Amino acid sequence: MIKAQRGTKDILPSDILTWQEIENKARNLFQNANYKEIRTPIFESTDLFKRGVGDSTDIVNKEMYTFNVGGGDTSITLRPENTAGVVRSYIEHGMDKLPTPVKLWYFGPMFRYERPQAGRQRQFHQIGLELFGIPDASADAEVIILAAEFLKANGIGNLVVSLNSLGCPDCRNKYKEKIKAAIKPYLENLCDDCKVRFEKNPLRMLDCKNEDCKKIFEKEEIKKVINDDFICEDCKNHFEELKKYLDKVGIKYEIDKMLVRGLDYYTRTVFEIKSTALGAQSAVLGGGRYDGLVEMLGGKPTPAVGFALGAERLFSLIEKKEEDKLDYFVVSKFQDVAIKTVFELRQKGYSADFDMLGRKFAKQLERAGKVAKKAVIIGEDELEKGFYTVKNLESGVQEKVSSL
RNA sequence: GCGGGCAUCGCCAAGCGGUUAAGGCCUCGGAUUGUGGUUCCGAUAUGCGUGGGUUCGAAUCCCACUGUCCGCCCCA
Numbered sequence: 391m392i393k394a395q396r397g398t399k400d401i402l403p404s405d406i407l408t409w410q411e412i413e414n415k416a417r418n419l420f421q422n423a424n425y426k427e428i429r430t431p432i433f434e435s436t437d438l439f440k441r442g443v444g445d446s447t448d449i450v451n452k453e454m455y456t457f458n459v460g461g462g463d464t465s466i467t468l469r470p471e472n473t474a475g476v477v478r479s480y481i482e483h484g485m486d487k488l489p490t491p492v493k494l495w496y497f498g499p500m501f502r503y504e505r506p507q508a509g510r511q512r513q514f515h516q517i518g519l520e521l522f523g524i525p526d527a528s529a530d531a532e533v534i535i536l537a538a539e540f541l542k543a544n545g546i547g548n549l550v551v552s553l554n555s556l557g558c559p560d561c562r563n564k565y566k567e568k569i570k571a572a573i574k575p576y577l578e579n580l581c582d583d584c585k586v587r588f589e590k591n592p593l594r595m596l597d598c599k600n601e602d603c604k605k606i607f608e609k610e611e612i613k614k615v616i617n618d619d620f621i622c623e624d625c626k627n628h629f630e631e632l633k634k635y636l637d638k639v640g641i642k643y644e645i646d647k648m649l650v651r652g653l654d655y656y657t658r659t660v661f662e663i664k665s666t667a668l669g670a671q672s673a674v675l676g677g678g679r680y681d682g683l684v685e686m687l688g689g690k691p692t693p694a695v696g697f698a699l700g701a702e703r704l705f706s707l708i709e710k711k712e713e714d715k716l717d718y719f720v721v722s723k724f725q726d727v728a729i730k731t732v733f734e735l736r737q738k739g740y741s742a743d744f745d746m747l748g749r750k751f752a753k754q755l756e757r758a759g760k761v762a763k764k765a766v767i768i769g770e771d772e773l774e775k776g777f778y779t780v781k782n783l784e785s786g787v788q789e790k791v792s793s794l
Numbered sequence: 795g796c797g798g799g800c801a802u803c804g805c806c807a808a809g810c811g812g813u814u815a816a817g818g819c820c821u822c823g824g825a826u827u828g829u830g831g832u833u834c835c836g837a838u839a840u841g842c843g844u845g846g847g848u849u850c851g852a853a854u855c856c857c858a859c860u861g862u863c864c865g866c867c868c869c870a
Contacts, residue, residue: 505867509870721830
């Protein structure tokens with residue numbers, strides 16, 4: 391038997407209403423906020439992700455589905471995330487000529503070759519949005535507010551946003567050097583991963599889960615450097631402004647100096663929303679500002695901010711939507727009459743179905759009782775005298791009507 | 795890439811070396827040739843993830859593989 395590939399899942403009819411509900415809520419909320427939906431291709435040039443997501447990230451280094459096509463001279467990759475693709479589209483279609491800001495949202499499958507576990511699949515879905523052209527913290531605030539609103543709309547209450555600022559490239563580089571200087575004496579005691587990170591991407595050391603590394607970062611002298619406000623005046627003001635906006639709207643947040651996201655393109659604001667109900671993969675949603683990405687991918691310098699949300703993780707947190715019963719189930723041994731009646735009911739906008747196997751009366755009614763609110767009964771009497779018997783299947787009350 | 799648990803019908807699940815592999819749900823048929831959601835009866839795994847092995851005998855023990863779940867890493 392051929393089975394679904396490892397790390398992929400069928401979304402079955404029993405779950406589809408809940409999925410549709412998630413998508414509907416995103417569509418309503420984001421379109422109300424003047425975001426337009428964009429659908430970009432599932433695969434892109436491998437180069438886009440190498441440059442966009444970053445060569446030093448795990449995503450690019452070991453998790454991409456990459457193929458050589460066209461006789462081996464074209465390398466394509468199944469998108470592991472969608473920001474790079476949306477930015478590519480933004481540049482390619484000259485969206486910088488559109489009124490500022492340009493606000494886009496998306497929903498679709500992403501692909502990462504990882505070991506599946508709770509809350510992690512190889513094909514998974516993300517809902518996200520991107521806002522282009524606004525350097526002011528009001529843009530960061532809007533994006534975070536929409537993220538919180540969206541979760542709230544899905545019944546996730548009491549959420550707290552983890553917030554941090556990574557600074558701009560300038561202050562971040564200075565910060566990196568300071569951290570490296572502080573940690574250097576302990577370099578030998580770090581885990582192997584952190585030794586590599588020390589050179590390639592020192593900030594990601596702070597995310598390390600290794601107990602020995604954690605202990606080192608807990609040391610007073612190092613903690614002081616980490617917690618030191620390294621960011622420049624402009625970045626600091628930007629961050630303060632953002633907090634002010636969030637306070638004004640009443641969004642709860644906590645500053646997490648350790649929050650360092652794993653994609654290279656983030657600048658200044660980064661944020662994450664977690665749930666303890668999810669197990670090890672606790673992040674439901676993550677995002678931040680990426681002021682350098684558009685330029686890095688060949689566009690004009692354009693500030694931007696966005697987030698992405700793991701739809702499967704959200705799905706596991708929310709109450710499942712039950713299927714509604716049909717308005718009518720037509721019960722009759724005359725199949726031609728049944729099919730015509732069902733057709734007419736549907737034309738009037740009712741949901742309706744009938745028995746296609748010519749089962750006997752009791753069985754048809756049994757089915758009706760399971761799937762519908764009302765049964766329309768059409769037998770010899772009804773046919774002859776030209777009326778319908780409508781039975782309310784919840785109350786058992788039955789009445790004769792001349793039309794439906 | 796590295797640890798640990800688990801794998802019996804569409805779903806849940808008993809079985810723990812010995813003749814025909816419980817049970818429940820769902821599905822299908824009947825009791826009941828026009829009144830269901832209550833009840834009763836019947837049907838549905840020659841097979842227990844796959845391949846080897848141990849044994850007179852294996853779903854039950856051993857090995858390998860595969861899958862899945864949980865964790866590490868990383869991320870949504």
